[in-house]
Amino acid sequence: MREGATFVCFVPPRDAFGRVQPPRAATVDVVKRPLWRLLWNSKHDAVFDVSLAVGLYLMGQLLALLYPPPMPSDAFDWIGGVWLSQTINATLSALLIIRRRFPGVVLAASAAAAAGQAVMVEFGPGPLLENDLDTNPWGPGVTPFVIYAVVVYGTGGRVKTFLHWALIGVLAFVAFRPWTFPGPDPIVGALFWTIVPAILGLYMAARRKLMNALQERAERAEREQELLAEQARADERARLAVEMHDVVTHRISLMVLQAGALGVASDDPAVRRAAEELRSGGSEALAELRDLVGVLRRGEEAEPGRSDGPPERVPDLAALISQSEAIGVPVEFVVRGDPDLVTPAVARTAYRVVQEALTNVHKHAPGASVRVSAVYGDDRLRLTIRNSGPSGPAELADSGAGVGLRGLRQRVELVGGSFRAEPSGGGFEVEAILPGYVPTEEVADA
Known part of the structure; x- marks a missing residue:
């Protein structure tokens, strides 16, 4: 039975059992999640990806200062300097932050930069990225990490997977530059720049699937163990119920019958009254024992519902x-x-x-x-x-x-x-x- 309640200040009403009653007007509670949960599963992943993005960008700037690429001084005059190259590299480094949730976006941006580098060098006014045009791969510096991320974290159907591998193929094609017939050094560099990260990503993806399968198998085995233990407990309860019914019920039934016979055979009112009380108490004990044994023996297949038969007498x-x-x-x-x-x-x-x-x-x-x-x-x-x-x-x-x-x-x-x-x-x-x-x-x- 529910009790009415008067409340103010948006205090939810409760019934007699302490349960919160829903308001008449339906409301939707918005669960607030931390911002970093939108991109990462743990704080460790967040710290790693942010550190990777910042570290790669700073390392690129440091290497450019220590080992300037032997490019023509006028290579970027068409755009007014190397600011475009620095902007592209900074943007791609920043995109590494979302490589776990949106690896395809990072891959598409890297492939676009690599393809633009090839087109602008061969048919345009000059390069987009500041690197060694003769020996280095023409892809961005984040290419190995992007390829690894899309192979490990990329999910989706066949079309999405095909698109990912097509973009990886674009990066590999630009890195190898088969139309220029480069020497062995650029080929080795392009191999480690694109093919090795893809192979490593395939290995890690297969390892993750194996670990997830082993974990799922262990959890399933644990659930089966729990079910077996529950079944063993149910069997033990049923055995105890049978023993209680066979032993205790039989003795109490004899006691009730003997008390009834004593009440009928005796002429003393006090004895008859005591015998009736003994018989009534024994009958109640039998009813309680029957309910207890029924609870012990009930199965999961018992359908909830109320009995349509006459109500049993219960203590008041x-x-x-x-x-x-x-x-x-x-x-x-x-x-x-x-x-x-x-x-x-x-x-x-x-x-x-x-x-x-x-x-x-x-x-x-x-x-x-x-x-x-x-x-x-x-x-x-x-x-x-x-x-x-x-x-x-x-x-x-x-x-x-x-x-x-x-x-x-x-x-x-x-x-x-x-x-x-x-x-x-x-x-x-x-x-x-x-x-x-x-x-x-x-x-x-x-």
């Missing part, structure tokens, strides 16, 4: 609370929603949670006031038992075995719920959130 929380009030414990009982929304297995689990919590109050907090809240929703039940601090000595504090709350947690988690027990405001609070429906297999009586 009001009767349980009245028992505590009868011995002088003030209990405030608050119920919201329809108790018929939950199945008997859930109702019995809730009964045990309240029973154990009240028992702990009797033992450890004499004179304390208690508030029991039960909120029944469409798909879950929320129980809250909160007591104040004790007003007298706890004489029965050492009478328990110390496993009550632990057993409650296990029982709640068995039906798929959550459990919390902790001190609160000088007293103690127990909270259990149970699913409204728990599928159980029908267990035949012995």
Whole structure:
């Protein structure tokens, strides 16, 4: 059941279970990502690519100062100086920053610069790039890194892959310059400038695919191990359920039958009343055991749904609370929603949670006031038992075995719920959130 809430300052409304309710007007939350995430998968990649771009540009400037290329002094007079070459080299170095996300863009820019160098030297007024026109490859200085990047990081269909290799072919063709019949030195330089980076990129790409396949295989094996372990646990639960049904149910059934026979045969009203109480308690124990065994034996194939048969008798929380009030414990009982929304297995689990919590109050907090809240929703039940601090000595504090709350947690988690027990405001609070429906297999009586 949902509670209405008045809120201001855009505080989202919540229902009785603490769940945030969506606003009536649909809104779309924009997830903000760091800017570097648009280009790199990690900060290490970002630092490496930025350092590579800056380092290559600075190295090119340093080599130009230390070893000036033997080019004619008037080679760049048509454009007014070498500023165009420096601009192209700086731009291509900066494009290395996006080589992981957009390797095709960097490759296209490098191929365009290399093709423009060849056309301008052979048919135009002069070169675009400042290098040795006789011995050096005519491609930009970033060519090896661009070819490696597009082979390793380039993705897409057949058309995109074909386009990438066509652009690599353009770079290799310009680097080799077959129309000029250069000597062996330019050929060796062009080989290491274009072919070797492509081969190295193919090797690294194949290695990455192999590593990804091995990682996927390891993850799949781990998932299979988890499934096998879960299946083993399910088989063990089913075996325990069969043993519980065969042994415990048979003994309790005999006890119920004997109590019924004693009530019929005896003429003493006190004996008949005690026998009836014993028979009633045994019948309730059988019902709870049947639900517990059904939970243990339920399979993943059980379809969620509610039974269409007559409802089973479940313990009444009001009767349980009245028992505590009868011995002088003030209990405030608050119920919201329809108790018929939950199945008997859930109702019995809730009964045990309240029973154990009240028992702990009797033992450890004499004179304390208690508030029991039960909120029944469409798909879950929320129980809250909160007591104040004790007003007298706890004489029965050492009478328990110390496993009550632990057993409650296990029982709640068995039906798929959550459990919390902790001190609160000088007293103690127990909270259990149970699913409204728990599928159980029908267990035949012995």
